[in-house]
Amino acid sequence: MTRRSLTIGLVWHSTQSPNLGLGALTVGHLAILDDLTARLGLQPRYRVIGVGDRSPTYINRADLTTKGLRTKDLVNPVGGLAGAVRACDVLLDIGGGDSFTDIYGAVRFRRMTWTKVMALLLGRPLVLSPQTIGPFEAGWSRRIAVAVMNRCRLVTTRDDLSTAYLRTLGVRAPAVEATDVALRLPFTAPERTPGDPVKVGLNVSGLLFGGGYTGKNQFGLAADYAAMMRRIVARFAAMEGVEVHLVSHVAGDHIGVEDDHTACRALASEVPGTVCVPPFPDPVAAKSYIAGLDFFAGARMHACIAAFSAGVPVVPMAYSRKFKGLFGSLGYDRVVDCRADSAETIEAALFDAFADRAALAAQVRAGAERGLARLRAYEDALTPILEEAAQR
Template sequence: MRNLVVSGYYGSKNAGDEAMLAAMLEVLSDLDPKLHITVISADPEDTRERHGVDAVGWLDITAILQLLGHADLLISGGGSLLQNVTSRRSLYYYLGIIFLALAVHTPVMLYAQGIGPIEGGLARWLMKKIVNRTKLITVRDHGSLEELAHLGIRKPRIEATADAVLAIHPVDKEAGRHILTEAGAEGTKPVIGISVREWCGWTHYKDVLASVAQEVVMRYDARVVFLPMQYPEDVRAAESIAERIEGAAKAQVTVLPGEYRTHELLSLVGNMDLMIAIRLHALIFAGVMGVPMIGISYDPKIDRFLDSIGETPVGSLENVTPDELLAAVQDKWEHRKAIRQHTAALLKKQRGLAERSAELAVGLLDTDAGKK
């Protein structure tokens, strides 16, 4: 039995990151059912219960060091771990875990990561010094390849694959229908999903989304459902938008109030006719479930993912307007059948690329480079 340790933003109630872990575990276990996997988690008990793997606390450095000392490989990823725009401290933490693995001679793989942006001379120097000592890097987009090149990281084998979540299998829509019914959002009306987050205390984009939600309810006789990807923060953000909606449209707007598992979120998205999202993994869930999507950018990772499937964001949180967002909705609505077919073909390729990261990880374990 080979021991693999996974480091990432797990156990923090972020649906996208939990979906990444679920997808990674699914594909890795399919490739090698005998792998023993331990996850470094902010909530080890939740990770054990949710994913059925061993876990240790992310601040228990003694336990982590002991774990790495007996590991055959550390996987760092997936996600946007190595950047310092949304959090300046997390970059140093994840680099620190990589450094600990290297200190005890455990090989390291960066798995389907989105690299950067990385600001500051010290941060960029540390990235170059530490990441150049890893064995293998897969990144989820070509923008990350460019960031690695700018940082001078060239020594490991580097390959562009795709976001780990794209390897996850589509699910049945029944669980999502049940949740919608429980929330009072059942019926035959079309469903337009919206996934939002708080960002820098800004309110402009909230006003825009409220205006658009109100208009699409009336224009398409639709129901709007807000989908939380980070609990409970996204629920509060969605409620602050729903409060801005006025008149008869308000009765057709639902804010889902709970914390949902990966399969539930996928099933919910599968019940939607269109997804408007700020959250990256809400867009990816739409791709997995074959639902037309509209992305609003707040981070290069949104632009990079949309570019990988031939899409572009409809503005950014700072400058998006109701008119351009409504125009995008109308275009997707009129061509949604053709869009579903086109996106399905593109996502099939992305699924294969996402599985490639797992294949490379298992291959690394099978070589002398992946053994201590």
């Protein structure tokens, strides 16, 4: 039987971002959509629409093309954003995971919103795929966001805080609470050798290490993050039978303060015996490496999701509400809050969790199962929308 074709636009995804979290969203989402379209007897073609990047692509598929948006593409009525949207039967907008908000400034909010408005203007069904929604702090941006969401076929949150926020906004569109699609990111766990040391992975955020984009504690952390990470690395490295692995999840020569690897190299040079892990070529390689660790902590949320979904005991080090929203929705309460907790509190929680890592492993497995069940709810809600779009 001939399978019906369907062109799916993946908006604000990426096949080449040096932020492997965005790549993890894309690969995980593709895994979900491949399975779902196969069950529905559809032949998908994917069109990734988002920010262009000069990094090499790490997702190479014959059924996938990309459209990197430049400023002029947003208003080009033929070959730019409009042309990319017209080529699709349905648009799944993931908003980079957490960028449908005005907290990153008016310019980014307008770009994030205009792609949604274009889909609606051109009559294409629009789905907001699992993501953090908001906050929208300005009245004008809040009104625009609500108007757009009310015209979506489906709004999918990835945490209970976003779901509650939708209710306070009065959004009337069909809504589903799922979780982060990166839970479906595939991986291959490395073989372990008997007698190996206990491998502790620490993801050091270059952005937090340097004080944010302003260099002046932009995210309002309660502790000196760089000094705290120096103490944590040194203390783990001093433990007998422990091997510290410094893991970057955002890395690139052209990304400045965002680069985790620069911070990891600095710490490795200060603490002998630590392993400074080279930057990963793609998100699957990153998750596969993390899967071989015995304990993990970090401030890049998708590095923590990689550990969580691979069964590795993990302590996420939050600098925004998205961490507690996501992990809390899955019943996992080992998140530390770098904005509210003192360095002493964070360090105590981290080393207590390390000592209790066998119990954490059980909690991680249970939470990951809850997450996969939530993603099945997203698939169920998406099914009639894809079937209808394939009949256009």
